[in-house]
Amino acid sequence: MTSRARIALSRAAGRTRVVTAFAQAPQRWTVGAAADGWLTVYHQFVGDGYFPGERSITRCEVGPGACARIEGPGATPLRPGTASLAATKLRVAAGGALVYRPGPLLPHAGSSHAALLDATVAAGGCLAVLQLWTPGRTAHEPGRFDRLVLRTRLAVEDAVILEEQLDIRPPDWPAGDAVVLMAVALGPWPPAETAWWDDILGPADGAASPLSGCGAIVRALFPSLGAAARCVDVAVGRIAAAPQMKICSSPRKALETESKAH
Numbered sequence: 001m002t003s004r005a006r007i008a009l010s011r012a013a014g015r016t017r018v019v020t021a022f023a024q025a026p027q028r029w030t031v032g033a034a035a036d037g038w039l040t041v042y043h044q045f046v047g048d049g050y051f052p053g054e055r056s057i058t059r060c061e062v063g064p065g066a067c068a069r070i071e072g073p074g075a076t077p078l079r080p081g082t083a084s085l086a087a088t089k090l091r092v093a094a095g096g097a098l099v100y101r102p103g104p105l106l107p108h109a110g111s112s113h114a115a116l117l118d119a120t121v122a123a124g125g126c127l128a129v130l131q132l133w134t135p136g137r138t139a140h141e142p143g144r145f146d147r148l149v150l151r152t153r154l155a156v157e158d159a160v161i162l163e164e165q166l167d168i169r170p171p172d173w174p175a176g177d178a179v180v181l182m183a184v185a186l187g188p189w190p191p192a193e194t195a196w197w198d199d200i201l202g203p204a205d206g207a208a209s210p211l212s213g214c215g216a217i218v219r220a221l222f223p224s225l226g227a228a229a230r231c232v233d234v235a236v237g238r239i240a241a242a243p244q245m246k247i248c249s250s251p252r253k254a255l256e257t258e259s260k261a262h
Helices: 196-201 225-241 243-248 251-261
Strands: 002-012 015-023 027-035 038-045 055-062 067-071 076-078 084-092 097-101 105-107 112-121 126-133 147-156 159-168 179-186 205-211 215-222
Touching: 002 027, 002 038, 002 067, 015 027, 015 038, 055 067, 055 097, 084 097, 084 126, 097 225, 105 112, 105 126, 112 126, 112 179, 126 225, 147 179, 179 205, 179 225, 196 205, 196 215, 196 225, 215 225
Parallel strands: 002 055, 038 067, 055 084, 067 097, 076 105, 084 112, 097 126, 112 147
Antiparallel strands: 002 015, 027 038, 126 179, 147 159, 179 215, 205 215
């Protein structure tokens, strides 16, 4: 079964608003509260995880000046059998800002899953994506999945700055049943600087690396899902509270900042 969902957000009358939203079951959008200039929208995957052969295709567009947080469910199990697929396409306009945090993925024994991320940010746009992977911990099946394929394509304007595919089998997974944080940040804002992550990652085994001069990419291991989730909560909270986020409240101001940086 294939389900599709899409959402578009824009800024009007000084507020971020949902312009259009569409979702096929089991996907669903729920608009949450607006605070500190951000609008939170929950992207839910109703049901008990990804079942064999299930495919979800999701698209999110953030317009000039809009600031949105897309939050996923608490956790999404990946069930054993034929490979499932989650394809996500993100687009952020100049002066827009998007924090995309899908829920942790829990690969169960015998599961195969492909996660595809295609994100494009206009000059002056800001994007942060934070994804946790925990290989079946809550099902007491660590490291017994069949295959995970993680394909990522990131672009700023028309320039592709990262295109990679990770094909992971159980022997490739870090020892000790670690929880893995995979994050990227693009644009003229704090999380795109590698040093910003030092305090947030703390004792985690990992670090942020520069991404073609346009952002940062993070790979870090945590001993527990709780520790990893707390790290992500802190990161998202600091992003929303950062004074530098003022550059994303105005497309013109964002573009001026980008121009001065060069």
